Each structure stands twice: as structure tokens, then as C-alpha cells.
């Protein structure tokens with residue numbers, strides 16, 4: 001039983017996997033169908049959480065894995081209470097780029113922090129809120145350097161290829177184990193992926 005009336009969909013995947021591209025297409029669809037929605041992202045989604053995002057992604061900082069994890073969860077706690085839950089209570093379609101699965105993949109699998117610890121903090125930060133569906137865009141590590149070459153890389157994007165491979169493998173293994181997670185081939189073309197995402201999302205749009 002979910003305590004709210006809205007739908008909560010999360011887009012996940014490694015850096016440059018196409019999350020923002022697919023989010024923009026889904027937003028266009030929601031607008032054209034006059035479906036009330038909220039498009040948000042993590043870390044971020046409130047003024048305070050966006051300030052934490054800046055801190056987290058600034059390449060000038062050196063951050064211990066635990067400090068990093070706690071900041072992601074602090075931003076998530078604020079975002080969940082201030083933005084996500086109110087929108088869901090109003091019955092909105094909530095689309096978020098990254099949520100709890102990203103922390104499992106990045107801080108758990110890639111940084112090597114304990115998965116039970118990450119799971120527990122996710123639970124606390126979200127007050128138990130869970131996405132109705134998490135869509136993971138799966139791309140090979142090699143896509144990272146061939147896509148969007150102009151992009152100025154943030155602190156996480158400046159990590160090593162080995163780190164990115166662990167993120168990818170983390171997502172793949174999480175997607176296999178968890179319910180309500182769909183793993184899509186992120187190397188298919190943009191329009192085709194959009195159709196696949198719509199197919200999966202449509203059943204939540206009554």
C-alpha cells in the first residue's frame with residue numbers, strides 16, 4: 001500500500017547513459033498529454049539539496065567515501081520531504097533522474113561501502129518511499145568517452161574507467177536482484193529507447 005496517489009518513476013544509469021535525454025522526451029510526452037508532473041533530479045531538487053549537489057560534484061574537493069555517502073543521503077532526505085512526497089500526495093507523475101539505486105551502485109558497488117549500510121541509510125533518508133519503477137539505462141564503459149565530448153566533467157565523472165565499470169556492473173547486478181527495476185539497453189537509438197520507456201511507464205498512467 002502506498003500512502004500517496006501519484007506515480008514515482010526514476011531514471012538511472014552511469015554518467016552519460018542518456019538519463020537527461022530520456023527525461024526530456026518523457027517530459028515532452030507528459031506535457032502533450034496534459035499529465036501533471038514533476039521533473040526532478042538527485043542530488044538536488046530543492047535549494048538546499050542543490051547546494052549539497054554543488055559541493056558533491058565540485059572536482060576541487062577530496063571527499064571520503066563515508067562523507068560522500070552521508071551528503072547524498074542528507075540531500076535525499078531534504079528532497080524527499082520537501083519535493084517528492086508533497087508532489088506525490090497531490091497525485092502528480094514524478095520523474096526523477098537518479099534516486100536510491102544510484103547510491104547502491106556508486107557508493108556501494110563502486111566505492112566499496114557496505115551495501116547493507118547504504119540500504120539502511122537509503123531507507124532512513126527516503127522515509128521508506130520507493131519508486132513504482134526504476135529504469136536503468138545500461139551502457140558499456142566505453143560509451144563514456146565517445147559521448148558528449150564537450151562536457152566539463154564533474155568530480156564523479158572524473159573517476160577512473162575501473163570506477164565506471166564497477167558502477168555499471170553494480171547497476172546490472174542490482175537490476176537483476178530487485179523488483180520494480182527494468183534494465184534497458186542504453187545503446188539503442190534515442191527514439192527507440194523512448195518508446196521502450198513509454199511502454200513500461202504507460203501502465204502507471206491510467
Ligand SMILES: Nc1ncnc2c1ncn2[C@@H]1O[C@H](COP(=O)(O)OP(=O)(O)O)[C@@H](O)[C@H]1O
Pocket residue numbers: 013014015016017018019020021022147148186187188189190193
Ligand atoms: N541512446 C543514445 N545513443 C547515443 N547517444 C546518446 C543516447 N542518449 C543520449 N546520448 C548522448 O549522450 C550524451 C549524454 O546524454 P545525457 O542524456 O546527458 O546522459 P546523462 O543524463 O545520463 O548523463 C549526450 O551527448 C546525448 O546526446
Ligand SMILES: [Mg+2]
Pocket residue numbers: 019020021097
Ligand atoms: Mg544528466
